[in-house]
Amino acid sequence: MREIAHLPSDMAIISSKQPAADAQQPPKEKKKRTPKQSAIPIQLASVDSEILQAEIATTEEKIQEESLRPSSIREYIGQKDLKGVLDIAIQAAKVRQESLDHLLLYGPPGLGKTTMALILASEMGVNCKITAAPALERTRDIYGILMRLEPGDILFIDEIHRLPRVTEEILYPAMEDFRLDITQGQNATAKIRSIALPRFTLVGATTKIGSLTAPLRDRFGLVQKLRFYEVDELTLIVQRTAEILKTAVTPEGAVEIARRSRGTPRIANRLLKRVRDYAQVKGYAHIDGSIASAAMEIYNVDPLGLDWVDRLLLTTMAEQFNGGPVGLDALAASTGEDRHTIEEVYEPYLLQIGYLQRTPRGRVVTAAARKHLGLKGGDDRTEQLSLLE
Numbered sequence: 001m002r003e004i005a006h007l008p009s010d011m012a013i014i015s016s017k018q019p020a021a022d023a024q025q026p027p028k029e030k031k032k033r034t035p036k037q038s039a040i041p042i043q044l045a046s047v048d049s050e051i052l053q054a055e056i057a058t059t060e061e062k063i064q065e066e067s068l069r070p071s072s073i074r075e076y077i078g079q080k081d082l083k084g085v086l087d088i089a090i091q092a093a094k095v096r097q098e099s100l101d102h103l104l105l106y107g108p109p110g111l112g113k114t115t116m117a118l119i120l121a122s123e124m125g126v127n128c129k130i131t132a133a134p135a136l137e138r139t140r141d142i143y144g145i146l147m148r149l150e151p152g153d154i155l156f157i158d159e160i161h162r163l164p165r166v167t168e169e170i171l172y173p174a175m176e177d178f179r180l181d182i183t184q185g186q187n188a189t190a191k192i193r194s195i196a197l198p199r200f201t202l203v204g205a206t207t208k209i210g211s212l213t214a215p216l217r218d219r220f221g222l223v224q225k226l227r228f229y230e231v232d233e234l235t236l237i238v239q240r241t242a243e244i245l246k247t248a249v250t251p252e253g254a255v256e257i258a259r260r261s262r263g264t265p266r267i268a269n270r271l272l273k274r275v276r277d278y279a280q281v282k283g284y285a286h287i288d289g290s291i292a293s294a295a296m297e298i299y300n301v302d303p304l305g306l307d308w309v310d311r312l313l314l315t316t317m318a319e320q321f322n323g324g325p326v327g328l329d330a331l332a333a334s335t336g337e338d339r340h341t342i343e344e345v346y347e348p349y350l351l352q353i354g355y356l357q358r359t360p361r362g363r364v365v366t367a368a369a370r371k372h373l374g375l376k377g378g379d380d381r382t383e384q385l386s387l388l389e
């Protein structure tokens with residue numbers, strides 16, 4: 001059960017049925033990225049970097065995504081640990097006829113945080129009210145939302161690391177004691193009026209767990225990380241999406257797409273749609289391995305889903321820094337990329353596939369990365385360094 005909240009238009013809640021479920025801000029069309037100058041000769045702009053970005057790209061994609069979301073835990077592919085923990089929490093809460101503990105979901109974009117929040121609500125048979133931290137700027141935004149909660153409701157706050165301080169402080173007693181403290185008046189004459197709230201479950205989602213304050217993090221009973229997906233899990237996701245889109249894909253075709261999806265369901269779904277366009281234009285009735293590969297070549301998607309920035313980072317490390325170790329600031333200065341973007345957008349996947357390692361002295365490029373990029377050198381510095389540590 002999900003509900004459309006009847007609120008004044010300046011309120012922050014939006015219905016989970018509406019397409020713009022993930023955020024309340026006006027949709028940002030992403031700017032086309034232009035490769036930045038690099039000192040090393042490397043073929044840039046050979047990959048359409050948009051297609052491999054895990055963040056949601058357009059309003060249209062956001063709308064389409066709603067139709068692809070699995071709606072039960074059974075349909076939710078992968079994330080075994082997360083599903084195991086939540087399954088037990090759901091069953092226990094149902095037996096005790098209580099609301100679920102507050103839950104914090106964190107992990108890179110496009111891995112299924114919002115999807116899981118919606119599934120929890122439907123498994124618990126409760127309403128899910130959705131908002132995003134940037135929409136909670138004024139205290140009255142959060143007051144309004146909390147006062148309209150019904151027993152058992154799930155309140156989903158996306159990008160929770162971006163909550164303004166005042167809003168966060170209102171949430172503390174609400175989460176802990178189901179109590180809303182409303183401050184009336186100002187300074188010396190200010191009075192606090194307390195209102196009892198029904199028991200509800202706050203589900204917070206963030207891509208940056210490190211940016212959350214400790215008091216907020218500590219108020220979540222469950223803190224769960226979403227992991228990158230394995231190729232076999234992404235293959236199942238591609239097959240499931242293909243079925244919804246009524247597109248015929250052979251198992252080999254699905255694997256080809258899964259391998260290039262950077263461990264991310266959102267990218268897998270996006271690549272499938274591009275390959276489907278290609279097959280349609282070329283007049284193929286179904287997508288097999290070689291059609292999927294040919295399409296990916298047209299879109300300049302690397303066999304492992306690396307884009308030009310990944311390649312630039314790895315090549316810079318290998319060629320300018322002799323494989324590392326190199327500090328984040330030096331890497332940022334040499335590539336012209338923002339250090340936070342390197343750390344939050346690129347590194348997680350490169351670490352996941354073992355192309356990059358973090359050591360106490362800095363980042364190190366691995367032999368596997370050199371091999372993939374056809375770079376010479378290749379004495380595996382990571383091994384040497386681990387002996388030194």
Ligand SMILES: Nc1ncnc2c1ncn2[C@@H]1O[C@H](COP(=O)(O)OP(=O)(O)OP(=O)(O)O)[C@@H](O)[C@H]1O
Nearest residue numbers: 065068069076077109110111112113114115265266
């Ligand atoms: N486990 C899964 N099984 C099947 N499809 C999935 C799964 N996880 C995510 N998806 C698909 O990927 C898309 C993106 O998922 P979702 O919006 O939940 O990601 P998110 O973690 O909330 O991302 P963001 O950090 O950008 O908000 C969804 O449309 C959904 O179809």
Ligand SMILES: [Mg+2]
Nearest residue numbers: 022113114158
């Ligand atoms: Mg989300």
